[in-house]
Ligand code: SF4
């Protein structure tokens with residue numbers, strides 16, 4: 001089955017579910033994806049009227065993690081009467097993971113939320129496509145069969161879908177939102193029970209085999225164009241701190257310049273903050289205006305917490321995340337010891 | 340002395356790293372003190388900052404030390420189970436594990452940042468570990484990765 005047909009099916013189902021939720025007054029607002037203002041993009045949309053349901057779309061450009069709109073960094077969805085609004089949220093797998101993790105961190109209450117689960121089939125790597133066509137202006141993007149078709153003024157190019165999706169999507173094992181007994185109430189649409197997530201992190205092997213110097217050169221090269229616009233932070237559902245460390249000025253933890261050392265510190269500390277919390281949605285890479293692909297760091301975070309603490313974020317709503325807890329028997333092979 | 344001679348003199352004079360050490364008040368700081376009063380020698384490369392608990396050591400402190408030009412960082416606290424605040428060092432241990440692995444992943448020598456446990460009664464152990472940490476950092480050479488160009 002071609003991707004366009006599958007997407008259409010998903011879209012129809014999703015609209016149906018959303019319409020029912022609104023009609024039955026189970027939710028006050030639906031958060032979903034709408035057509036973007038330029039090709040190769042999508043936009044978030046909040047729908048309160050049934051007539052607008054047809055504005056909801058699903059395709060392989062829905063890269064935003066919608067869970068971001070529920071966390072307090074942006075004013076909360078609270079109506080004037082003081083009641084929490086009921087929200088229906090269109091959820092691909094990683095949005096579902098973000099919702100569960102945010103609930104574990106007590107940032108949202110899943111009682112007020114309906115997870116409209118959809119089986120995601122991967123998000124297009126916009127930067128890779130753009131690079132491939134020399135950043136020429138794109139007029140239309142569509143899917144056909146197993147290809148992404150990109151049309152411009154005087155060109156039309158096809159890209160094999162499986163190759164041109166985000167690196168994170170290639171290794172993703174949670175295509176539709178996870179659910180378990182305690183949150184199944186909140187789930188409508190396609191959700192899945194996940195008991196144990198196995199991952200061999202083979203995609204990281206190549207990088208990790210590099211020498212320290214090679215790693216440094218690679219990371220330096222990867223991040224050197226970063227302008228510290230913080231789009232990655234703004235897109236991140238886990239970056240909801242009211243005062244992010246980059247904005248703190250008493251004390252100033254690190255310089256405000258785009259010099260390499262400051263860039264590295266930004267990404268290092270941000271990674272630190274996301275250990276055991278990042279849900280690997282890839283929204284940060286998708287929104288980066290400089291085309292920096294942060295998937296390597298994302299995967300490393302997942303690997304570290306999986307191997308050290310046997311934890312995967314946003315999979316179940318019961319386990320306490322590793323950085324919020326501790327254990328007397330944790331590995332401590334890195335501590336300095338007498339010979 | 341000519342300029343050349345001066346340079347030569349500088350070269351032959353061994354380079355010594357500067358290391359900042361965050362020591363918890365209840366164990367390691369007292370351990371350092373014990374090393375002192377027992378006249379156990381340890382390298383004079385470390386500059387001590389006394390913190391209430393190893394759990395107080397925010398990764399920002401460590402990273403900022405590196406960007407501020409310290410060649411190495413040491414964090415030392417009570418042994419697991421002995422923390423004055425019961426679990427401060429257990430929380431810290433998880434943080435340190437992640438930080439150390441991330442540094443390695445970024446290609447920054449993980450040896451610049453060293454974590455250790457030393458109790459108030461372990462003056463000898465404290466001196467041994469500081470010697471070891473100093474040796475590691477010295478072998479790595481000056482901290483250049485975070486050097487500011489402007
Ligand atoms: S980068 Fe860190 S401090 Fe800033 S918003 Fe994200 S989690 Fe919070």
Ligand code: SF4
Nearest residue numbers: 226227229230232288
């Ligand atoms: S979005 Fe890209 S350029 Fe902006 S701060 Fe993040 S990595 Fe840097």
Ligand code: FES
Nearest residue numbers: 363392416417423
């Ligand atoms: S008081 Fe020493 S580590 Fe907590």
